[in-house]
Amino acid sequence: MYEDTSLTGRRLRLRILRHNPQDPGSSPRFETFELDETDGMTLFIALNEVRATLDASLQFDFVCRAGICGSCGMLIDGRPGLACRTLTRDIGPEITLAPLPVFELIGDLSVDTGKWMRAMAERLETWVHAAGEPALDRLEARMDPDLAEQIYELDRCIECGCCVAGCGTARMRPDFVGAVGVNKLARFRLDPRDTRDDAAYYDLVGTEEGVFGCMTLLGCEDVCPKGLSLAAQLAFVRRRMALQGLRGGSR
Numbered sequence: 001m002y003e004d005t006s007l008t009g010r011r012l013r014l015r016i017l018r019h020n021p022q023d024p025g026s027s028p029r030f031e032t033f034e035l036d037e038t039d040g041m042t043l044f045i046a047l048n049e050v051r052a053t054l055d056a057s058l059q060f061d062f063v064c065r066a067g068i069c070g071s072c073g074m075l076i077d078g079r080p081g082l083a084c085r086t087l088t089r090d091i092g093p094e095i096t097l098a099p100l101p102v103f104e105l106i107g108d109l110s111v112d113t114g115k116w117m118r119a120m121a122e123r124l125e126t127w128v129h130a131a132g133e134p135a136l137d138r139l140e141a142r143m144d145p146d147l148a149e150q151i152y153e154l155d156r157c158i159e160c161g162c163c164v165a166g167c168g169t170a171r172m173r174p175d176f177v178g179a180v181g182v183n184k185l186a187r188f189r190l191d192p193r194d195t196r197d198d199a200a201y202y203d204l205v206g207t208e209e210g211v212f213g214c215m216t217l218l219g220c221e222d223v224c225p226k227g228l229s230l231a232a233q234l235a236f237v238r239r240r241m242a243l244q245g246l247r248g249g250s251r
Helices: 043-053 113-124 145-155 168-172 178-190 198-205 219-223 230-244
Strands: 011-018 029-036 073-076 079-082 094-098 104-107 110-112
Touching (some): 011 043, 029 043, 110 113, 113 198, 145 178, 178 219, 219 230
Antiparallel strands (some): 011 029
């Protein structure tokens, strides 16, 4: 990681990949923008300054500005990351930005992660499957605090798409559910309100499109901005299936 504590007068050069797929005359190209670095500047702040003072047509996404919504995911010097959580002082004065791969491009640095995430959620049925109709006239049963903490840990995923963009398998297989899919399903496997058995989970992720398609490059865990143990979830499913003699697609 680049570190420079003498930021006085430093000039940043943002080299940004530009392309509008909706414009037939647009072709992918890099454009460079220069601006002065300020104390505590993040890439999110820098991009907003570019759009406010240099080029109002620049497209990129943001909502929370606090590393919670995951909207500002992009390739930062070739590595997936969040613009709002990346301090310019931690990287060099010349920064190359590009949209996350795998996802549908909207324009410039903006991609449609929601479309991919929704399709994954519907495919893996990432919601609580409870027996019968929910009883609205009574409180849910109390949950053990340690179990609630385990579920919360998996719920910290913000669906930013960084793990998908950093996955070699996802670039080669459009049907790969990725570490985010396995992590989401693992959350419901822990939830005592979900009535599915192990075989039901493994039918969904214990396939070549799931954990057995993973090349174990660990790119997903390396780039996760929330520091989730994604590789551990993949390994857990593989071990459990091996011990139980299960294979996805057949119970």
